[in-house]
Amino acid sequence: MIIDNDILARTCKDMIETILYCLSDSTKGTIYRVGPMPKLQVVRITSGVRQEGEEAIQWGLPEVSDYNYPGKTWEQYRDMPGHVKEAMAWCVEKQKSWTADNPYEDLRSVRKQLSGEAEDYHHMEPVLVKKTDLYGGKFGDLDYPLTYEGQPIWVDLDYVVVAVIKIHFKSNRIRRGDPSTKIIKKLSRTLGTQLLSHHIRETLSEAQKTLDKQRLQSCNVLAHELRNTLIKLGFIFSAVNTELGYLREQWELELRKAFPGLESKKEILDRLSQILIEGLPKLNGSGKHLHLCKDLLLAQKDFSNLSLLPQAGEKWIGNRIVPKWRRLLSEVTVWNERGGEIERLLSSLERAIWIGMDENLARKMGQLPEELKEKWPRLAYTDFNVEKAEILNEILDFLDHPQLEIPHKYQTKKILTSLKALVEMIPEVEERANRIICSLKNGVEVEEV
Numbered sequence: 001m002i003i004d005n006d007i008l009a010r011t012c013k014d015m016i017e018t019i020l021y022c023l024s025d026s027t028k029g030t031i032y033r034v035g036p037m038p039k040l041q042v043v044r045i046t047s048g049v050r051q052e053g054e055e056a057i058q059w060g061l062p063e064v065s066d067y068n069y070p071g072k073t074w075e076q077y078r079d080m081p082g083h084v085k086e087a088m089a090w091c092v093e094k095q096k097s098w099t100a101d102n103p104y105e106d107l108r109s110v111r112k113q114l115s116g117e118a119e120d121y122h123h124m125e126p127v128l129v130k131k132t133d134l135y136g137g138k139f140g141d142l143d144y145p146l147t148y149e150g151q152p153i154w155v156d157l158d159y160v161v162v163a164v165i166k167i168h169f170k171s172n173r174i175r176r177g178d179p180s181t182k183i184i185k186k187l188s189r190t191l192g193t194q195l196l197s198h199h200i201r202e203t204l205s206e207a208q209k210t211l212d213k214q215r216l217q218s219c220n221v222l223a224h225e226l227r228n229t230l231i232k233l234g235f236i237f238s239a240v241n242t243e244l245g246y247l248r249e250q251w252e253l254e255l256r257k258a259f260p261g262l263e264s265k266k267e268i269l270d271r272l273s274q275i276l277i278e279g280l281p282k283l284n285g286s287g288k289h290l291h292l293c294k295d296l297l298l299a300q301k302d303f304s305n306l307s308l309l310p311q312a313g314e315k316w317i318g319n320r321i322v323p324k325w326r327r328l329l330s331e332v333t334v335w336n337e338r339g340g341e342i343e344r345l346l347s348s349l350e351r352a353i354w355i356g357m358d359e360n361l362a363r364k365m366g367q368l369p370e371e372l373k374e375k376w377p378r379l380a381y382t383d384f385n386v387e388k389a390e391i392l393n394e395i396l397d398f399l400d401h402p403q404l405e406i407p408h409k410y411q412t413k414k415i416l417t418s419l420k421a422l423v424e425m426i427p428e429v430e431e432r433a434n435r436i437i438c439s440l441k442n443g444v445e446v447e448e449v
Helices: 005-022 087-094 110-115 131-135 179-210 212-232 235-258 265-283 287-305 310-331 336-352 359-364 370-380 391-399 409-442
Strands: 026-034 042-050 057-060 098-100 121-130 159-169
Touching: 005 026, 005 042, 005 057, 005 159, 005 179, 005 409, 087 098, 087 121, 087 159, 121 131, 121 179, 131 159, 159 179, 179 235, 179 409, 235 359, 235 370, 235 391, 235 409, 265 287, 265 336, 287 310, 310 336, 359 370, 370 391, 391 409
Parallel strands: none
Antiparallel strands: 026 042, 026 159, 042 057, 098 121, 121 159
């Protein structure tokens, strides 16, 4: 990728700072640049360290590393017989993350393999960019890196690795697949988008010097890439809605504390699954109905683990749960005796997903102040989008309420604060992108972009 070194360093610092502020248990972040093909040279760009009890981040590359400039080429760190296995090789070749949640058993710790010493707890995440975004539609003749056996990597994959993020954590504060790793993965996509955006701008600048005759063609390519960049930024709204889903879960927990007799969505789904499982042996190996039962069990399990808005929950029930039960009850007799109970449970399920928006129940809750009873469900049941960006300020004020007692309250606020900065950036990026596209199409200079 063609990116100015100063811009690259600044972009990487911004990303490390965002991750360290979002994840309170993280202590250090490093970003490595990967490329170009086929050498895939890995060079450490910058590192940020947060000292215990301090907010300020110390920047630089103080310690000696094999990945300091000029870094290591693919042939030096790839897996091969008689060579220590490196986590970097796994991230680059497999395009998958590596989590050292037990340094004493870390199979790709270079230090442990060479000296028997355990490293710290950390997570490494590859930064991916689509081949079509980076090379357009002409990537069939790319010179791919080779494994030790001579097989090219990435040929059948849609992405290339352009960087690797490594985040260190306090002892026993990171586990494979935990929320911290998911946040790093989501933010790695943002970094990929930013690097791609910088790459596009600098590539355009170079192209304008020598390819003026191809201005229109270059304009169409740029427009496509910029629109892709804006589309990718849409994950930010999904991330905000995920946090709102967590607030919905906590609100419904408060309701069940106040009204222990309320049937929860999970309890109803568990009972439906139990009835389904009890009837399975009576199907006598009926192939299509057995397959239908397995699909239904999976749909109920997935729905139980999701925190959807009631409107989306209704669609899920109406499309993925009720039709399957209707078919089973009409085509086989196994559950005939339980038909009444099943119908009652399905009706209860449809009511249960709306229980959090019942204003009468909220007013009767005695354990919460009036302000929280009014704001909590109103904010938690918001479908966040670009037109509702201002509501983030109200949500952050709500999380500051001294009588709001929910787990991970401050971590949720930190995440939403970081996402708010990204949300506020989107209109500016979109406006600038549209102005660039318009000016290039019309063959005029861009003013104050």
